[in-house]
Amino acid sequence: MIKKIIVVAALATVAFSSQVMAEGSAARATFALSIEDREPVDSTVELTNDVNKVYFFTELRGLNGKSVTHRWEYADEPRAAVTFNVGSDRWRVWSSKNLQHNWTGVWTVSVVDEDGNVLAEENLNYVAKESGSMAPETEMVGDAPAE
Secondary structure (H helix, E strand, O other): OHHHHHHHHHHHHHHHHHHHHHHOEEEEEEEEEEEEOOEEEEEEOEEEOOOOEEEEEEEEEOOOOOEEEEEEEEOOEEEEEEEEEOOOOEEEEEEEEEOOOOOOEEEEEEEEEOOOOEEEEEEEEEEOOOOOOOOOOOOEEOOEEOO
């Protein structure tokens, strides 16, 4: 009897996994210090506030012809939304955020499909640098330095 339950549970898991993959997924999602050759470099979950730019990379599977959005949030408030049109069954996308040194705390990026389903969600802890000098403060307007 127990073997039958285990087999049924295993088959249900495989069927569910196949359905999720058929609908599309985020195979990878990570914060990084840079992007090179369409790949994340120096993936991270924490940055000190002397670093003023961070990237969010996602590898998408099975979403050809759909749109996907990187939704950036800080202090439970939306800060940016970057939408991508997916052009093949395997598609790599990234967005970036210029950070002000006083925006310390937890940043969240959600990868959301066009139906509003969250495919992935990652957090970045942006912390105050304990010692040393910080980059000079720049007045910011939106995501670009003020002129």
